[in-house]
Amino acid sequence: MPRVSGVDIPNEKRVGIALTSIYGIGPAMALKVAQTANIDHEAKIRDLSEDELNRIRDVIDKGYLVEGDLRRLVQQNVRRLVEINAYRGVRHRRGLPVRGQRTKTNARTKRGSRKTVAGRRQVRAKK
Numbered sequence: 001m002p003r004v005s006g007v008d009i010p011n012e013k014r015v016g017i018a019l020t021s022i023y024g025i026g027p028a029m030a031l032k033v034a035q036t037a038n039i040d041h042e043a044k045i046r047d048l049s050e051d052e053l054n055r056i057r058d059v060i061d062k063g064y065l066v067e068g069d070l071r072r073l074v075q076q077n078v079r080r081l082v083e084i085n086a087y088r089g090v091r092h093r094r095g096l097p098v099r100g101q102r103t104k105t106n107a108r109t110k111r112g113s114r115k116t117v118a119g120r121r122q123v124r125a126k127k
Contacts, residue, residue, distance in 0.1 A: 002045060002053050005060055005067050009045055016041035019056070024066035033059050 001008040009018045019030035034041040037055040039048065048056075060066060065073065081089030091098045097110050108114075 002048075004053070004057050007067065011044070011046040013045060014041065015039055015043055015045060015048070015056075018045045022060070022066050024064065024070040025060070029064070033064070036063070 001011055003009070004019070005022050007022050009021060015034050016027065016030050019025050019033055020027055025033065031041050033056060037052070037059045039052050039056065078089070078092050082093050083089070088098050095110060096103060097107050101107060103111065
C-alpha cells in the first residue's frame, strides 16, 4: 500500500476513490488531484508507477490542506468559538447540534440514547 500524506492508500481501488481515504479529500477533490497530476482517475492504485504516485504526493502536499494540519485547523476554529462564548461554541461545549437542527425530537446521535424521565406520560382525556 502506497503512503500519501501519512495515509496508506488502498491498492485495489481506483485513484478517484482511493484518494478519498485521506482526511480532507472528497470525491470531487480526488478527481481534481488526479487531473492536476495527469493521471487517469479510473486507473487502479496498484497499476500506478512510482513517478505517478510522486506526482500525486506533490499535488496534495503543495496545493491542499489535509490530514493533521486540517484536523488541527478545525479544532482551533471550534476552540475559538467556545472561548468567545459564541452560540455555536456553546452548542459544541454542550454536545448539541450546532447547525440549527431541532432537538425536541431527533438529534439522537449527538444527545446519546434516551433517558427515561418519570411522570412524562400523556394524561388521557376524560370522557
